[in-house]
Amino acid sequence: MTAFLLIVVLILLFIGIPVGIALLLYFIPRRFGYPKAGKYLTLAFSFLILTVVILSVFEDELFSKKDAKELIEEQGIILNDDFILEDNESKWAIGDNYHTFTLHVSNQDKQNSIQEIRYSDNFKQIGEPISDLYWDSNDRYNGKKQTQNYETNKIIVREYLKPNGNGYAPTFGRITIYKNRNSLVFEDIDY
Numbered sequence: 001m002t003a004f005l006l007i008v009v010l011i012l013l014f015i016g017i018p019v020g021i022a023l024l025l026y027f028i029p030r031r032f033g034y035p036k037a038g039k040y041l042t043l044a045f046s047f048l049i050l051t052v053v054i055l056s057v058f059e060d061e062l063f064s065k066k067d068a069k070e071l072i073e074e075q076g077i078i079l080n081d082d083f084i085l086e087d088n089e090s091k092w093a094i095g096d097n098y099h100t101f102t103l104h105v106s107n108q109d110k111q112n113s114i115q116e117i118r119y120s121d122n123f124k125q126i127g128e129p130i131s132d133l134y135w136d137s138n139d140r141y142n143g144k145k146q147t148q149n150y151e152t153n154k155i156i157v158r159e160y161l162k163p164n165g166n167g168y169a170p171t172f173g174r175i176t177i178y179k180n181r182n183s184l185v186f187e188d189i190d191y
Helices: 001-031 033-058 065-073 107-120
Strands: 086-091 096-104 146-151 155-162 171-178 184-189
Touching: 001 033, 033 155, 065 086, 065 096, 065 155, 107 155, 107 171
Parallel strands: none
Antiparallel strands: 086 096, 096 184, 146 155, 155 171, 171 184
16 A cells, blocks of 8 residues: 555656646636747746656766766876776666766776875775775764775775765765776765
């Protein structure tokens, strides 16, 4: 019964409210003697809703190499050579958002990225204790962005936790560079 109720509520939210607004945009101007204005307002609103739906459904297909490069550069990793966007995936649920992509980078960009992480102030070598940045943080919702850089036998990692204020999920991200191949994996998680 609870699942059925949830489905009814979701249908009302995502279909009923937009249809109701469209009907109001059509009938209110028509009632005041402006039938063309009602048609144009309804068409404009329908186009806006259709655009939002298309952008949401095809979000992964519209993700570009430029978008990937910008997200990587926000974390201080600069890619100078051309790369291949091998995989891109986004998932979301109410209150959660997960985005990951994999890049095939040049050997020079891989080495530069590894050096950038290794020469960071808080870099931890193999065997040093690594904290769980998300759960060990004193205040995940306020304060400064925290980063953690470390190395294991197979990967080099830069993690970050960016608070977004009270009531908003913090952003947790990870850039993983594999030692045995030219792959760079970016993960961005809001939960």
